Amino acid sequence: MIDRNRRNLIAGGLAAAAVWPGMGRARAARFKAYPFSLGVASGCPLPEGVILWTRLTFPEPPPPADPFAPLEVIQRAPVDVIWDVAEDEHFTRPVRSGTVRAVQEFGHSVHVPVAGLRPGRWYFYRFRAGDAVSPVGRTRTAPAQETMADRLRFAFASCQQYEQGYYAAYQHMADADLDLVVHLGDYIYERSWGGNLVRHHGSGWPARLDEYRARHALYRSDPNLQATHARFPWLVIWDDHEVINNYGDDNAPDAPAGERFLEQRRAAYQAWYEHMPVPPHGGGDFSEFRIYGQHGFGRLLGITLLDVRQYRTPAMVGGQGAAQADANSMLGAEQERWLEETLPGARARWNVIAQPTLLSERDLEQGEGRRYSLDGWDGYRASRRHLLDSIEAARLENPLIIGGDLHAYFAADVKRDFAQPKSETVATEFVTGAISSNAPGQKSLDVALAENPHLKLASREHGYATMTLTPDGGQCDFVTIEDRKDPASPASTTYSFALTSGQPGVNRI
Ligand SMILES: [Fe+2]
Known part of the structure; x- marks a missing residue:
């Protein structure tokens, strides 16, 4: 059973298994297709914070060779996403970072409330998951x-x-x-x-x-x-x-x-x-x-x-x-x-x-x-x-x-x-x-x-x-x-x- 899961995970969107449902932590993944294809966004600016957004996407899994293969496992895998905020677009002056888990229940979207920023300023942000890095976004408090x-x-x-x-x-x-x-x-x-x-x-x-x-x-x-x-x-x-x-x-x-x-x-x-x-x-x-x-x-x-x-x-x-x-x-x-x-x-x-x-x-x-x-x-x-x-x-x-x-x-x-x-x-x-x-x-x-x-x-x-x-x-x-x-x-x-x-x-x- 485990073997079949693993086989299908490899055949699907994630080249390396991220996690088994309900078991342990998500691990870094290598993506078959770029997961940040929907870009990045920010919103609801406060004087000291802002919401950062992205949503990971995965290519449709290939049709199963084995009709009993639980393909939904691939889709359900949570992915840990690292977010970085910096004062410059090259991230040489980082100010905040953290990890958020993207889960299937919410379409692998993430909504990160960042705090501790300074008012009335431009900031740059990006997301990382496995071997993939998102486009860089710019936002303003x-x-x-x-x-x-x-x-x-x-x-x-x-x-x-x-x-x-x-x-x-x-x-x-x-x-x-x-x-x-x-x-x-x-x-x-x-x-x-x-x-x-x-x-x-x-x-x-x-x-x-x-x-x-x-x-x-x-x-x-x-x-x-x-x-x-x-x-x-x-x-x-x-x-x-x-x-x-x-x-x-x-x-x-x-x-x-x-x-x-x-x-x-x-x-x-x-x-x-x-x-x-x-x-x-x-x-x-x-x-x-x-x-x-x-x-x-x-x-x-x-x-x-x-x-x-x-x-x-x-x-x-x-x-x-x-x-x-x-x-x-x-x-x-x-x-x-x-x-x-x-x-x-x-x-x-x-x-x-x-x-x-x-x-x-x-x-x-x-x-x-x-x-x-x-x-x-x-x-x-x-x-x-x-x-x-x-x-x-x-x-x-x-x-x-x-x-x-x-x-x-x-x-x-x-x-x-x-x-x-x-x-x-x-x-x-x-x-x-x-x-x-x-x-x-x-x-x-x-x-x-x-x-x-x-x-x-x-x-x-x-x-x-x-x-x-x-x-x-x-x-x-x-x-x-x-x-x-x-x-x-x-x-x-x-x-x-x-x-x-x-x-x-x-x-x-
Ligand atoms: Fe309209």
């Missing part, structure tokens, strides 16, 4: 809590359907001068649609853990996406396509409702966790997985991440109108309460609320009458009211709303009462265009601009956005690529907006 940084700049991005375009936008982002990247969701897509695809998923809608894992791994195989992960720390939230289109809580229009869907959602959440630079999972089965939270960058910047999918009242089907929109909850009672309690403690000069989509109202009906997308905040008016009330009650300084999802760029004056164009502007909102997903027609954007005076820009380019903040002001730039079907498309800053502390509202330069 947050400024110290009491420090007012001279300047911080982050990029934000969303909607990267793999088949509809290349990630040229990420090639430019990787070269940009940034402290951080914020991803606002639709990191993967569960489905294919549209024509003129440039590459293919090669599989259908995922439902099981192995299928969601494979989809994430496919997206993450893109070298430009990997490069941007390796270059900056990220903050990440999800939208719907990380699970399935337009889902909310335990309900999705295109999936069986109830327990079967919750099983699918658990699988999707786990695969997301396994591929994101977020803190180690604390146990449990991913029935609930908290991603909302607040991230501080000294006295200059605070970023609040929201989850608008996991706890929402499932969206109305068929548009029953305003009555339900007034009752539905976008964030769920617990997250709303958390927000109410947390925002008053946010004492940064600039306070970013990061959520997946457009917060401001958007009437889609040309001329008389009103029509709304009920999957967005317009289907959850009471929740929007509550969020804006919480921002006001907390006396949040310079609130900035950022979002994505619409596959078009938007800039908006967030009004206390959208029905009254003269009502006070209480925040500034910027929505980034898609990295690669198909954009809506120009007509619908023209209608949105004509019907909603608080919307100051709606534009269907692709790319990302950057936010540059200083103690007194700043700038939001929409960085667009010429052609998402061109893997080497040039990029340029097409729209810029000035920010002045104490003066909310869109101010195009």
Whole structure:
């Protein structure tokens, strides 16, 4: 029996046996194929720490010559992974290192909380396992809590359907001068649609853990996406396509409702966790997985991440109108309460609320009458009211709303009462265009601009956005690529907006 195990281990991904399940320590392995093919990442920066991420991959084991061979042994072998953090990219000034065990249960992903670093500094990191060394990543800690940084700049991005375009936008982002990247969701897509695809998923809608894992791994195989992960720390939230289109809580229009869907959602959440630079999972089965939270960058910047999918009242089907929109909850009672309690403690000069989509109202009906997308905040008016009330009650300084999802760029004056164009502007909102997903027609954007005076820009380019903040002001730039079907498309800053502390509202330069 042992012999057969050993034979199959040698025939499979690991040339030397790493470990027998349940027996002893993992040993150094020689890999048949490079195990760090998904690259490295970092995220959730603190003044004295950061999360480091990688996930080891193994080639599919060859078909067994012996039908009774327990091939799963190969896949189950844990691997001890050494991580190194240094002040320089050649690791001549090492500062921290350690070992973490990558286990099959979490797809051999690792999430390392590194502590003991210095605030507001660049660091370099890598992983080693057996005879393999990962690419080198670079990351940056947050400024110290009491420090007012001279300047911080982050990029934000969303909607990267793999088949509809290349990630040229990420090639430019990787070269940009940034402290951080914020991803606002639709990191993967569960489905294919549209024509003129440039590459293919090669599989259908995922439902099981192995299928969601494979989809994430496919997206993450893109070298430009990997490069941007390796270059900056990220903050990440999800939208719907990380699970399935337009889902909310335990309900999705295109999936069986109830327990079967919750099983699918658990699988999707786990695969997301396994591929994101977020803190180690604390146990449990991913029935609930908290991603909302607040991230501080000294006295200059605070970023609040929201989850608008996991706890929402499932969206109305068929548009029953305003009555339900007034009752539905976008964030769920617990997250709303958390927000109410947390925002008053946010004492940064600039306070970013990061959520997946457009917060401001958007009437889609040309001329008389009103029509709304009920999957967005317009289907959850009471929740929007509550969020804006919480921002006001907390006396949040310079609130900035950022979002994505619409596959078009938007800039908006967030009004206390959208029905009254003269009502006070209480925040500034910027929505980034898609990295690669198909954009809506120009007509619908023209209608949105004509019907909603608080919307100051709606534009269907692709790319990302950057936010540059200083103690007194700043700038939001929409960085667009010429052609998402061109893997080497040039990029340029097409729209810029000035920010002045104490003066909310869109101010195009
Ligand atoms: Fe999207």
